[in-house]
Amino acid sequence: MFAVTGGVWSAYLILGLFIAAMAAVGAVTYKKSKSLDGFLLGERGMGGWMSAFAYGTTYFSAVVFIGYAGTFGMSLGLGAVWIGIANAILGSLVAWLVLAKRTRNLSREYKATTMAELFEKKYDSKHIKLYAAIVIFIFLIPYSTSVYQGIGYLSEAVFGLKFVWCIVIMAALVGIYLFVGGFFANAVSNFIQGIIMIIGVVVMIALMLRAPEVNGIEGLKKLTESGYGFFPSATAETGYWFDAPGVQLVFNILLTSFGIWAVPQSVQKFFAIRNDRAVVQGSVISTLFALIVGGGAYFNGAFARLFYPETPADTSNIIPNILLSNEYMSYAVLGLIFVLVLSASMSTLSSLALVSSSSVCMDIYKGYISKNATDKQVNILARVLCFVFVAISAVFAIFEVDAIVTLMSLSWGTLAGCFLGPYIYALYWKGANKYGAYTSITMSLVTTITLIFVFGAILGGGTFGELISLGLGKAPMIGVFVMAQSLIVTPLGSVIGTAIKKRFGKNPADPDDEVEESGATAEE
Secondary structure (H helix, E strand, C coil), X not given: CCCCECCHHHHHHHHHHHHHHHHHHHHHCHHHHCXXXXXXXXXXXXXXXXXXXXXXXXXXXXXXXXHHHHHHHHHHHHHHHHHHHHHHHHHHHHHHHHHHHHHHHHHHHCCCCCHHHHHHXXXXXXXXXXXXXXXXXXXXXXXXXXXXXXXXXXXHHHHCCCHHHHHHHHHHHHHHHHHHHHHHHHHHHHHHHHHHHHHHHHHHHHHHHHCCCCCCHHHHHHHHHCCCCCCCCCCCCCCCHHHCHHHHHXXXXXXXXXXXXXXXXXXXXXXXXXXXXXXXHHHHHHHHHHHHHHHHHHHHHHCHHHHCCCCCCCCCCHHHHHHHCCCCCEHHHHHHHXXXXXXXXXXXXXXXXXXXXXXXXXXXXXXXHCCCCCHHHHHHHHHHHHHHHHHHHHHHHHCCCHHHHHXXXXXXXXXXXXXXXXXXXXXXXXXXXXXXXXHHHHHHHHHHHHHHHHHHHHCCCCCHHHHHHHHHCCHHHHHHHHHHHHHHHHHHHHHHHHHHHHHHCCCCCCHHHHHHHHHHHHHC
């Protein structure tokens, strides 16, 4: 099946150069991470190019290149390209125009280093910080675990490297350069990785178009004539409206384009932007990056249908398989593509590790456990926690914990559903308050769990396991529902919570009110 030519040493050489570059980044950026603010946010001095590449490389991981591109390419054909285009326009350009400047200014005003801390200070609620931090930590672990597993097959195919060793190497790389260089190391490595991703995508598409199965423009014609053109069908073979390819496309566009607006690993990129000029630069650069990388990944995946006329049982390995079966592929090019996927994975993993460690050390440790901890102590803890988070995710990936990996399909939508309303209204509406934030987070978690079982039952699940498995298959739709819900319940919760507070003197659903009341009693 494999048509790869040339010596495997060339792939090892490219991988070795990449590893050396990442190690050098950690060493060079060490001085920038000595302070706590430097470690977590690069002293808030990121320019437009660095910020845009940091945002873009966090946006697109191995899950997109290996998983989503192949899966949606098989089900939607060329229609999947609309996801990449929408990601560029809605997930990058509009997101930067709507969020970046206001988020940067608000985070500086409140001197917030994490999304949870921003909620605490904006909404004057200590408990909302703890609540948000716990949700962030729990849901980012399965997300990062899935990123590890996204490159496992490709590493085995290219290098003959055991899945476990690939994970160990990647975890060690991410852990080391984060421990040494922190946010600035992450930003510099993201810039390098972003360039690699752009070059890799262009090369990958060029070789894909040359493949006999595609044959350039002929492949586009074949896909269009067979019903897998740019406009998917609105009719579902199963009879359920939500199974129609066109409907699936809409929900995936909404989830991937608007979900990025409120996941903490992307939001905190705005905290570190240097000035307004960098915001303008970043909005343009991030859009072009997303169009090339995201659009290119889905365009490449669209040709999967030409290699597999019938959808295989497991679509997760489709992209690696069609790359390896391309007769124009050499080990040198394959090594470049592997580094492309590795870059996408490492950039996302490092961002997830930083966000999770900052949530624990700033929002939980310094916020509750040791309030008088010095910046130096918290800085050391943040470095250690980066290693811990990377290690935990690696262990789950190595042991292939299915429950955790499956949960990843909901982590994006659930996190966005929890925080989209509280975040957007914090930027644009003075009436937003902690009651609305509590309502959004709680309702998102409850609705997510409920809809899993509802969809599982609709699709014929009989056992608990079947209900979960079938329900999770509708993760994009569930994610869109909870994001829309967040935008509705946040203002409602804010208004109703305030009314209850005025009517009864305190809101029984608000733990902060209990603290205030007990404090007043103690003073009396």
